[in-house]
Amino acid sequence: MTEKLKHFQRDEDIFVKALAARRHHRMAPVVLLLLALLTTGGIYAALAPSTAKAETVSTADIETGKKLFQANCATCHGPNAEGTDGVPSLVGVGAASVDFQVSTGRMPMQMNGPQAVAKPAQFNEEQTAALAGYVASLGAGPAIPTDEQVDASLGDPSNGMALFRTNCAMCHNAVGAGGALSEGKFAPALWETSERNIYQAMQTGPQSMPVFNDANITPDEKRDIVSFLVEQREGSAGGNSLGALGPVSEGLWAFAIGLGLLIGAAVWIGAKSS
Amino acid sequence: MSTATHDTKREAPAKPTTTVGKAADYLDQRTSIGLAVKEFARKVFPDHWSFMLGEIALFSFVVLIASGFFLTMFFEPSMALETYEGEHPANMHGQLMSVAFASTLDMSFEVRGGLLMRQIHHWSALIFMASIVVHMMRVFFTGAFRKPREINWIVGLILMILGLAAGFTGYSLPDDVLSGNGLRITDGVVKSIPVVGSFMSYMIFGGEFPGHHIVPRLFTLHIFVIPGILLALIALHLFLMVLQKHTQYPGGGRTDKNVVGYPAMPVYVAKMTGNFFIVAGVLVLMGATMSINNVWNYGPFDPSPVSAGAQPDWYMLFLEGSLRLMPGQGTEWVILGYTLPLNVLVPAVVIPGILFTFLFVYPFLEARVTKDDKEHHVLDRPRNKPARTALGVAFLAAFIILALAGSNDLIATHFGLSINAITWVFRILFFVGPVFAYYITKRICLGLQRKDRELVLHGHESGRIVRFANGEYIEVHTPLDEQERWLRVNYEAPAPLEIAPKTDARGVKRKGYASDKRWQGLSRFFYEDRVAPVSPAEVEAAHSHGEHDQLNGSERQAVEAGAGTTSREH
Numbered sequence: 001m002t003e004k005l006k007h008f009q010r011d012e013d014i015f016v017k018a019l020a021a022r023r024h025h026r027m028a029p030v031v032l033l034l035l036a037l038l039t040t041g042g043i044y045a046a047l048a049p050s051t052a053k054a055e056t057v058s059t060a061d062i063e064t065g066k067k068l069f070q071a072n073c074a075t076c077h078g079p080n081a082e083g084t085d086g087v088p089s090l091v092g093v094g095a096a097s098v099d100f101q102v103s104t105g106r107m108p109m110q111m112n113g114p115q116a117v118a119k120p121a122q123f124n125e126e127q128t129a130a131l132a133g134y135v136a137s138l139g140a141g142p143a144i145p146t147d148e149q150v151d152a153s154l155g156d157p158s159n160g161m162a163l164f165r166t167n168c169a170m171c172h173n174a175v176g177a178g179g180a181l182s183e184g185k186f187a188p189a190l191w192e193t194s195e196r197n198i199y200q201a202m203q204t205g206p207q208s209m210p211v212f213n214d215a216n217i218t219p220d221e222k223r224d225i226v227s228f229l230v231e232q233r234e235g236s237a238g239g240n241s242l243g244a245l246g247p248v249s250e251g252l253w254a255f256a257i258g259l260g261l262l263i264g265a266a267v268w269i270g271a272k273s274s
Numbered sequence: 275m276s277t278a279t280h281d282t283k284r285e286a287p288a289k290p291t292t293t294v295g296k297a298a299d300y301l302d303q304r305t306s307i308g309l310a311v312k313e314f315a316r317k318v319f320p321d322h323w324s325f326m327l328g329e330i331a332l333f334s335f336v337v338l339i340a341s342g343f344f345l346t347m348f349f350e351p352s353m354a355l356e357t358y359e360g361e362h363p364a365n366m367h368g369q370l371m372s373v374a375f376a377s378t379l380d381m382s383f384e385v386r387g388g389l390l391m392r393q394i395h396h397w398s399a400l401i402f403m404a405s406i407v408v409h410m411m412r413v414f415f416t417g418a419f420r421k422p423r424e425i426n427w428i429v430g431l432i433l434m435i436l437g438l439a440a441g442f443t444g445y446s447l448p449d450d451v452l453s454g455n456g457l458r459i460t461d462g463v464v465k466s467i468p469v470v471g472s473f474m475s476y477m478i479f480g481g482e483f484p485g486h487h488i489v490p491r492l493f494t495l496h497i498f499v500i501p502g503i504l505l506a507l508i509a510l511h512l513f514l515m516v517l518q519k520h521t522q523y524p525g526g527g528r529t530d531k532n533v534v535g536y537p538a539m540p541v542y543v544a545k546m547t548g549n550f551f552i553v554a555g556v557l558v559l560m561g562a563t564m565s566i567n568n569v570w571n572y573g574p575f576d577p578s579p580v581s582a583g584a585q586p587d588w589y590m591l592f593l594e595g596s597l598r599l600m601p602g603q604g605t606e607w608v609i610l611g612y613t614l615p616l617n618v619l620v621p622a623v624v625i626p627g628i629l630f631t632f633l634f635v636y637p638f639l640e641a642r643v644t645k646d647d648k649e650h651h652v653l654d655r656p657r658n659k660p661a662r663t664a665l666g667v668a669f670l671a672a673f674i675i676l677a678l679a680g681s682n683d684l685i686a687t688h689f690g691l692s693i694n695a696i697t698w699v700f701r702i703l704f705f706v707g708p709v710f711a712y713y714i715t716k717r718i719c720l721g722l723q724r725k726d727r728e729l730v731l732h733g734h735e736s737g738r739i740v741r742f743a744n745g746e747y748i749e750v751h752t753p754l755d756e757q758e759r760w761l762r763v764n765y766e767a768p769a770p771l772e773i774a775p776k777t778d779a780r781g782v783k784r785k786g787y788a789s790d791k792r793w794q795g796l797s798r799f800f801y802e803d804r805v806a807p808v809s810p811a812e813v814e815a816a817h818s819h820g821e822h823d824q825l826n827g828s829e830r831q832a833v834e835a836g837a838g839t840t841s842r843e844h
Binding site for chain 1: 322323325326329383407494545552556557562565581584585588680682683684691692695734832
């Protein structure tokens with residue numbers, strides 16, 4: 001160990017000396033400046049929010065989507081999806097947002113309430129795609145993620161855990177069992193949510209949820225989070241997970257099952273002699 | 275053992291023949307332990323299921339010690355950092371964490387039976403506290419804390435508080451996010467104490483939170499100091515119980531001067547052994563089938579994340595609820611540059627202070643307002659002390675409301691309610707609920723007492739309507755048997771204190787009158803509404819005009835013959 005360290009230090013010494021020798025070259029500032037520009041530019045290019053890629057939706061689909069939209073969504077969102085009083089415009093929300101809202105059944109909304117709740121989807125996959133294509137054609141926005149982007153087996157659940165607990169767990173619970181928000185709103189449990197929908201929710205920030213764009217959490221990191229959440233569905237190594245809700249449900253079951261059985265046994269023992 | 279004693283009793287000093295007998299004889303000749311064994315074996319204990327609640331606590335403590343002993347073999351109480359290399363669980367692989375957390379994971383996933391032991395230990399802790407609380411409820415509502423058992427009540431309370439401390443210190447050991455959040459709250463609560471707060475926090479954490487000392491310190495407390503004191507006090511608790519003899523429920527032939535029950539040997543030894551295996555079995559069953567405190571869900575401690583649904587174990591939930599209910603705005607005062615955080619101080623220090631003080635002073639308070647210095651070995655039926663029962667229920671109401679308030683987010687998500695509305699409802703309920711609970715309970719108790727009076731005076735309704743020759747209808751009542759009557763008439767219903775007048779015979783103001791007056795006021799609160807037990811004279815009187823509810827002698831025969839019935843219904 002120490003041998004290795006010394007070796008390493010010696011190497012470093014040589015490197016530092018070489019660097020010091022070249023530092024005084026008159027081209028050094030220019031090279032450095034170029035390098036700095038390249039790095040920042042490169043990083044920006046890599047991290048900048050991606051705009052919608054060319055849609056694979058045909059014009060005919062967009063037409064169908066428009067008709068569906070006008071029949072089912074225009075009452076609230078306006079005939080051209082420009083939004084009405086208190087209802088958001090859909091120009092620029094992107095296909096991902098439409099796919100999330102429609103495929104989880106949140107839209108069309110059933111009734112006014114603290115938030116739109118998930119329910120069985122009202123449109124089939126084709127119709128949803130047509131709707132998404134139409135809305136995407138109105139303005140650029142996040143595209144629907146590819147299957148590879150949401151493939152849990154390609155993600156790193158450990159990194160996903162670290163990201164999830166810093167960005168998501170305060171609302172969704174440590175393992176995505178859901179949690180309360182103010183005034184009757186809530187962060188839903190993620191046990192049943194499809195990988196694609198989890199990804200889309202991060203991309204588009206539905207309802208109370210903030211947007212986690214690709215600069216904030218990169219596509220790879222989003223996949224890590226998906227991977228972490230999918231892993232949680234395997235259940236607990238310790239037995240029944242009791243809803244993964246933490247000490248409150250544990251306490252409830254301690255009384256209901258543990259103390260219930262023990263008091264039952266005490267009554268039985270007490271009744272045995274008298 | 276028993277065969278040996280039986281033999282020696284009957285046939286003078288015969289040598290024991292069995293191996294056990296020889297061993298017992300060997301021990302007895304050197305220690306005279308036979309005397310103690312004989313004394314204890316003949317000790318009589320009354321029988322009732324509720325007397326086994328404390329036993330459940332004792333046996334869960336035994337399971338706690340045994341499983342805890344196993345866990346200390348593998349747990350490393352260090353806050354040094356390391357990278358977790360284990361493969362399980364996958365979401366922890368490669369994470370930077372404290373050695374304490376890593377050893378908890380290691381113990382759960384690498385050590386054979388480790389996770390089972392951890393879960394048994396944690397469930398036992400929950401059941402330990404739960405059975406203590408239920409046992410306390412039994413003692414409180416039956417008045418088992420009265421003289422001579424006030425000291426044992428105090429010992430029990432200290433045991434309960436030590437149980438809380440043991441739970442809290444153990445819960446914080448794995449150094450995960452959830453328990454770290456709990457420690458952060460503790461830090462905040464300690465710091466809210468005026469003047470000494472920040473110094474105490476620095477002392478506890480060895481510097482600024484979280485530091486590197488807290489886990490080793492909690493470990494020492496958890497495995498050495500607290501269980502040591504617990505063990506000693508449990509021994510004292512049981513010793514006092516044996517010394518003072520066990521209380522018994524009221525019933526025919528049971529008085530303050532006797533104990534009606536069975537001898538410890540063999541009845542209770544068999545029952546207790548059986549109960550121990552049942553308790554251990556249930557705890558192992560829970561540990562094996564229900565996951566508890568999966569620390570890898572929360573991850574290693576990091577001060578920044580707090581996940582939704584972050585709560586302490588149930589016995590600390592009332593503190594969490596108290597903090598959640600306290601409005602934050604306008605309750606943090608800055609006086610001369612010093613901050614007085616009433617938003618933390620009141621819910622986390624003052625309110626639990628009031629709750630615990632009530633438990634500590636209650637036995638003495640009740641004795642004072644009752645002017646009672648007699649020994650009590652026969653328990654009260656809760657209805658016969660309406661004010662006490664009502665106060666106990668009010669206390670429980672406050673405790674339960676606080677615990678529910680500590681779960682307000684889960685109530686909101688599971689019942690589709692607004693968390694803001696729930697919080698406001700609990701804020702109001704915290705003040706209104708206990709008063710309401712007090713009133714309702716007291717009325718129910720008084721009602722039950724009146725029903726008892728009615729029963730003693732008039733007997734059970736038999737459902738038989740009889741018409742006399744003169745056209746009068748009566749309903750026949752069946753008189754109570756001896757046992758039933760004993761249960762309903764043998765209790766004390768103290769009256770409010772009577773005090774000496776304000777001035778003496780010569781009109782001089784009496785010293786101490788004001789204090790007496792206050793005690794009398796409190797005594798009235800306790801005993802103004804009272805239902806006196808039926809006196810023998812009243813029973814006589816009721817029976818003498820028995821023609822309204824009972825039929826006697828020749829009259830009965832005449833009526834029965836007239837009605838054509840031959841058998842009496844009971």
